[in-house]
Every structure is written in structure tokens, then in C-alpha cells.
Amino acid sequence: MEFEMTKPIPETQPWSEKFWEGTKQCKLLIQVCRDCKSKIFYPRKFCPECWSGNLDWIEASGKAKIFTFSTAYSMVEPKFMDELPYTIAYVDLEEGIRMMTRIVDCKPEDISFDMNVEVLFHERNGYFLPYFRPTGKK
Amino acid sequence: MSKGKIAIIGIGEVPTRNMPERTHWDIIYDTCMEAVRDSGLHKNDIEGVISVTPQAQPKIAAELSFGKLPEELGLKGCKDAVSVNAGGASTSNAVRLAEQWVTSGLAKAVIVHHVTLHSTIPVPDLINFFAKAGVDLQWEYLYGTTYNIIMGLMANRYMYESGCTPEQMASVVTALRSWAAKDPNSFFYGKDVPSVEKVLASDMLNTPLHKRESNVLGDGGCAMVIVSAEDAKNMKRPAAYKLGDSVRYFSGTCVMRDFNKVAEGFRVTAKEAIAQAGITKDDVSLWNCYLAYPLAHPMVSELLEVAPAGMGGKYFLEGRMSFGGDIPWSTIGDAPGRGHTGSGVSSACYVETARQLMGKAGERQVKNCKYVYQNAGGGSGFNNIATIWGKEIK
Numbered sequence: 001m002e003f004e005m006t007k008p009i010p011e012t013q014p015w016s017e018k019f020w021e022g023t024k025q026c027k028l029l030i031q032v033c034r035d036c037k038s039k040i041f042y043p044r045k046f047c048p049e050c051w052s053g054n055l056d057w058i059e060a061s062g063k064a065k066i067f068t069f070s071t072a073y074s075m076v077e078p079k080f081m082d083e084l085p086y087t088i089a090y091v092d093l094e095e096g097i098r099m100m101t102r103i104v105d106c107k108p109e110d111i112s113f114d115m116n117v118e119v120l121f122h123e124r125n126g127y128f129l130p131y132f133r134p135t136g137k138k
Numbered sequence: 139m140s141k142g143k144i145a146i147i148g149i150g151e152v153p154t155r156n157m158p159e160r161t162h163w164d165i166i167y168d169t170c171m172e173a174v175r176d177s178g179l180h181k182n183d184i185e186g187v188i189s190v191t192p193q194a195q196p197k198i199a200a201e202l203s204f205g206k207l208p209e210e211l212g213l214k215g216c217k218d219a220v221s222v223n224a225g226g227a228s229t230s231n232a233v234r235l236a237e238q239w240v241t242s243g244l245a246k247a248v249i250v251h252h253v254t255l256h257s258t259i260p261v262p263d264l265i266n267f268f269a270k271a272g273v274d275l276q277w278e279y280l281y282g283t284t285y286n287i288i289m290g291l292m293a294n295r296y297m298y299e300s301g302c303t304p305e306q307m308a309s310v311v312t313a314l315r316s317w318a319a320k321d322p323n324s325f326f327y328g329k330d331v332p333s334v335e336k337v338l339a340s341d342m343l344n345t346p347l348h349k350r351e352s353n354v355l356g357d358g359g360c361a362m363v364i365v366s367a368e369d370a371k372n373m374k375r376p377a378a379y380k381l382g383d384s385v386r387y388f389s390g391t392c393v394m395r396d397f398n399k400v401a402e403g404f405r406v407t408a409k410e411a412i413a414q415a416g417i418t419k420d421d422v423s424l425w426n427c428y429l430a431y432p433l434a435h436p437m438v439s440e441l442l443e444v445a446p447a448g449m450g451g452k453y454f455l456e457g458r459m460s461f462g463g464d465i466p467w468s469t470i471g472d473a474p475g476r477g478h479t480g481s482g483v484s485s486a487c488y489v490e491t492a493r494q495l496m497g498k499a500g501e502r503q504v505k506n507c508k509y510v511y512q513n514a515g516g517g518s519g520f521n522n523i524a525t526i527w528g529k530e531i532k
Binding site for chain 1 (some may be wrong): 260298327393
């Protein structure tokens with residue numbers, strides 16, 4: 001029985017590449033619409049609010065609160081088993097964006113709802129994934 | 139959409155089991171022939187075939203999409219065949235398409251069916267499929283998420299906000315399995331019903347989901363024959379009439395799903411479908427909820443106003459939704475009780491809805507079953523479709 005063990009990298013679109021370029025410089029970029037001022041996540045080809053193509057990017061503060069989380073102990077894909085246990089969360093950025101991420105640099109039992117977290121970047125095959133850790137933790 | 143234009147007049151089903159020796163076509167023959175016989179029609183009366191697309195089974199999906207079923211079963215009167223795919227919401231859409239065919243005069247009688255054989259799919263393919271289906275490959279999959287984790291994220295937040303306890307959550311499994319133990323088509327037919335303590339003692343997969351709160355994959359299939367409500371009435375046979383249908387779209391990507399919008403969607407679709415049917419919530423005899431995981435049941439029982447806000451878990455723990463309880467609920471035990479047949483769980487739920495309204499549910503028969511709420515959702519929960527079915531049409 002052979003399992004695919006290569007960890008995934010983002011399946012990008014041309015309009016999301018800027019986001020991933022930003023992460024290489026430790027910047028968490030958010031797409032914004034110059035016309036209707038919407039903050040857009042995930043990045044789109046056109047603004048999902050007004051269909052404008054007049055889009056720009058701003059750098060997020062990287063600060064967020066945990067909306068919800070789940071810590072995995074087993075039954076994940078074999079390619080991720082070496083990382084168990086790990087915690088996946090939805091975090092709400094100060095800019096009003098919700099992202100899926102990993103919570104790292106703390107014990108699973110110390111993670112709580114509405115906990116303040118900050119972004120860090122985790123390298124995987126040339127991409128840098130936004131992870132979050134408790135604020136002030138180095 | 140429409141009120142009282144179609145009815146299910148025949149059903150067929152095979153037990154959900156892991157039986158690789160039973161081929162896709164074995165199940166298709168057995169379920170479709172049983173449904174046609176149950177309807178009282180002749181095979182050549184079937185003028186349309188709609189397949190609920192089997193997930194992660196490209197060979198049979200292609201054969202069905204490209205019209206093999208009418209030829210294989212010798213349906214000489216068949217005018218068209220098609221497959222429908224909206225994940226777990228496929229069956230609802232197959233029924234809607236059947237409604238369009240019947241009401242437009244394209245077909246007088248339509249088979250809607252489903253088949254799945256998980257036991258013949260190589261394990262690595264199965265794991266990979268369920269890791270990626272309904273999960274965004276750029277913004278979610280990277281982090282090592284799974285269907286179980288998506289449910290865990292939702293359940294953890296619900297428990298935090300509502301105060302629902304782990305014991306109350308675990309009692310949902312006990313409730314669903316109590317129905318399954320009485321269902322000859324269930325994976326768990328005749329098996330012991332796990333206690334709350336036993337559920338909580340099983341391994342933690344991901345918080346708050348224990349192993350016994352997850353699903354066992356199985357093989358299975360079922361079929362139903364749909365005709366116009368008028369024809370069903372004239373045939374003077376037991377039937378299930380479609381009386382209401384409402385839907386809301388939430389999001390394709392899990393993280394984009396606004397929990398408040400989902401809650402509102404469940405509330406509104408139930409109200410709209412019930413209003414279309416011309417009944418009230420109190421007229422519903424059976425809440426046949428298809429939610430795939432036990433963790434969503436307490437929350438949805440509150441959204442449907444079957445349990446007061448914050449009391450869903452308590453109701454389950456008190457056994458009110460269990461076999462013998464005072465609130466008939468998911469009488470095949472949803473996916474945790476039936477065994478998970480991919481997009482087929484919702485098909486099995488629709489067949490159960492018809493079975494209950496036809497008075498053919500045996501030990502699980504809900505007394506005086508007149509109206510059933512039947513819902514379905516697709517992907518990792520991109521939508522909710524609420525329907526109301528009745529024993530008769532006014």
C-alpha cells in the first residue's frame with residue numbers, strides 16, 4: 001500500500017501569487033478593492049463585492065484572535081502524521097479577515113477561544129505558510 | 139419550487155455492508171428492480187433514469203453518466219438518463235430534476251438511484267479523496283485538515299457558545315445507533331448500542347471528536363420511483379408526496395463559512411419548506427436529518443426549534459431523539475448509524491422518508507407518520523436543502 005507522502009504546496013492562481021510572494025518576505029498581504037474598499041480573502045481575480053478589477057494589496061498587522069480550533073491526534077493523511085498532534089484553527093485578523101491556519105509554539109491544552117495570536121511563517125518546499133502562535137511568544 | 143407535484147411510489151435498498159464481492163451492477167440491479175416492483179409499474183413504464191453520482195469511483199460514475207443503466211436493465215421506454223453531482227446534496231437535486239421531467243411531460247415515471255462501493259477503492263485513494271473533497275487546496279489542505287477536523291472546528295465553537303457538554307455530544311451517537319440497531323439496512327443492525335461512557339472512552343481523533351463519533355465507510359445503494367402526484371393518487375398505493383423545498387447556499391470553502399449564516403440558513407429553509415407544505419412545525423412527525431456527523435445534531439435540533447436554544451445536547455442525553463423517545467429523529471441513524479456511503483447517505487435518507495410515510499419501516503415505524511422534514515447538504519456543508527414530504531396530498 002503506497003501513500004503519497006509529499007506535503008502539499010499551495011495550488012496558486014495568477015492573482016494569488018502576490019500573496020505567496022509576500023509570505024517569503026514575512027508579510028501577510030490582504031487584497032483590497034480600490035473602488036469599493038472591500039478587504040478580500042482569499043485573493044480573487046475580481047472583487048467579489050463589486051466585480052472591479054482595480055485591486056491592490058495591504059500588509060496586515062499579523063495580529064488575530066482564535067475563533068475556533070481543533071487539535072488532531074490521529075486519522076490524518078499519512079503525509080501529516082509526523083506532525084501529530086497539531087492544532088488547526090480559524091483565526092480572525094484585526095483587518096476583519098478569517099483564515100485557516102495552524103497554532104504553534106504552545107501546548108494544545110493551552111489554546112483557547114479568543115486567544116490573541118500573531119503570525120509567523122513556516123517554510124515548506126519554497127513556500128511560506130502563515131502559522132500563528134500566542135502573542136508575545138518567541 | 140412546487141407543492142405537491144410529485145410523489146415517490148416505489149423504493150428499493152440493499153443493506154449497507156462491506157461486501158466487495160457485491161459489484162456496483164449487482165446493487166444497481168437489486169435496488170432498481172425492487173423499486174420498480176414496489177411501485178407496481180412495469181420496467182418499460184420507466185421513462186427517465188437519474189443517477190446520484192458515486193464519489194471517488196470514476197469507472198462506475200462514467201458508465202452511469204454515459205447512459206448505461208437503461209440499456210443494462212432493459213428499460214425499453216426510457217427517454218433519457220443523466221447523472222447529478224452536488225456531493226451529499228445530489229439526491230435532492232436528482233429529485234428536483236425528476237420533478238422537472240415529470241411536470242414538463244418529458245417522463246411519466248423516473249428512477250432516482252445511488253450506488254457506492256467503498257470496499258473496492260484502494261485505501262490510499264480513499265484517504266486522499268476524503269482529505270481533499272470539499273477542502274480548498276490553496277487555503278486549507280496545506281494545514282493538514284480533514285473532514286473530521288472541519289467538523290471538529292464547528293463542534294468546538296458550538297460547544298463553547300452553547301455549553302453543550304462532551305457527554306451530551308456523545309449521547310448523539312447513542313441515539314443514532316439506537317435507530318440503526320433496528321434497521322436491517324444498517325451496518326450496525328442488531329449490534330449493541332454504545333453507551334455515552336463507551337463513546338467517550340474511544341480514542342480522540344481530533345478535539346472534540348472521538349473515534350465512535352466518526353463514521354464507518356460502507357458499500358450500499360438504493361433507488362426510488364417518482365411519478366406525478368396525480369398519478370400516485372390515482373394508483374391508490376402508499377406514496378410519499380413532496381410538499382415543500384427550500385435551499386440556501388453558504389460557501390464552497392470551509393473557512394469562508396459564516397457560522398451565523400449557516401444557522402440562519404437552517405432556520406429559514408425549514409420555515410420556508412414547512413410554509414410551502416401548508417403545515418406547521420408541530421405537524422412534523424419525523425425530523426429525518428442528514429448531517430453526516432453526530433456533532434451537528436444538537437445544534438441543528440435547536441435551529442429547527444425542535445429543542446430550545448442551548449438544550450439540543452440535553453434532549454439527546456435524555457434519550458428524547460433515541461428509538462422509543464418522544465421526538466422521532468434520523469430513523470436510519472444518519473451516516474454514523476447507517477454506515478457512510480458517500481453521497482448515498484442522503485439517498486438512503488430520502489428512501490427512509492418514503493418508507494416511513496408508506497408505513498413500511500417495521501420496528502422503526504413512526505406512529506401516525508404524516509409529514510417528514512428531510513434535509514441534505516453537499517460537500518463539507520456548502521448548502522442546506524430542506525424538504526417536506528407528506529403521506530397524502532390535500
